Amino acid sequence: MSMLTPPGLGGKYRITGDTYPRMRRPSRRRKIVIASATAVVVLGAAGWGTLQLVQVFSGDGTKTTAARGADCKPAPKATAAPVAALPKPAQITVNVYNATPRGGLAKATADELKKRGFTIGKVGNAPVAYDKKVPGAAILLAAPGAAKGAFPVLGTQLKTATTKTDTRATADVDLILGTAFKALDPKAAADAALVALNKPKPAPAPIC
Template identity: 45%
Template sequence: MSMLTPPGMGGKKFRVTGDRYPRMRPRRRRGRLVFLLVAAVTVLSLIGYGTLQLIDVFSGDDDGGRAPRAQSGARPDQDCAPPARDTRTNEPSAPPEPAAITVNVYNATDRTGLAQETADALAERGFTIGKVENAPRELDGQVTSPGLLLGATAAEESGALSVLATQLDGAENGEPLALEEGADPATVVDLVIGDGFTELTAADEAQRRLDGLASPAADASAPAC
């Protein structure tokens, strides 16, 4: 009898019979699967949000550093400038007559004599002409639209910019240049002729627009740009 045989066993040999053995149940993985599912949904949401942000960034308009206050995509018969208002009553008021507006004409293109030709045409339509010369260095060759209208806030509020805008389709508004000492900011505006310029608005159409501006009621009902 072996020394390893428990007492009382008589040296008999025993063996395990049957085909059933105790087995360990595998650990439940439900919690792990839920975690992975939540993580996957979170990642997909972040990817979708990032994609929308990229689409928004690349589909936005590039203002090129000098953001115009009025876009050139408006219809030819629609004036984008806000109506002039009486500062005392805040009611729409008639804009100044062309003769009361001094226009400085600058040529930002490489076409010689364009500023003088345009100034002469505006003079025939009743505007008072100031400077006629090449555009300042910072604007020379930088204006791709038909023209850039520059004026102080007072010129916008008085309606002087709106009056000049009736003379040129596709013109944009920009930051004003420095005014000369003693100049009235409400009636002095600058027209910088750009590469997109071909000609002024037809005289009869420009006059029709001026007549519309002269009627505060009609101007107040005009759609905003």
């Protein structure tokens, strides 16, 4: 036994003078693995907690997205005909009556409507019930069915006219000119209004 051998040690720990026992240092690899695993667990827990908070305050994100996807389909293109089968001006017979003191107003208005394609019926002074009793521009008077047909079409020629229905069985329309009447709307404006009336409206875009 060498003099360098500590008391009580022998065997492989015996120091012979040319060999020394090797004492291994603690492995750093194990520390790195443990630290990495700990970091992954901590980050995973933090991420899961954040997701739970988001779902609490905003609801289930998966369901919300699916629901929005179902509601946010592109709006179909408007290819259908107008909602109501509106009559053409030539299909509307207009009786023009003058409820003002001005002479010749009914005939002049009837002539202009005829130029714009309307069919003219009776022309003359307004009935007693309306004569000198129409303070506005005009009244359109017809059967209830005219509300979805003749009224909108004839109304493009005079936007300030009001409408009223009666119990007649015929499809003609009375245009009773009132005190405030000056002239029909300009033809260009009336034509544009008529085109817009017969143009189908596209469906509104969905709100996502």
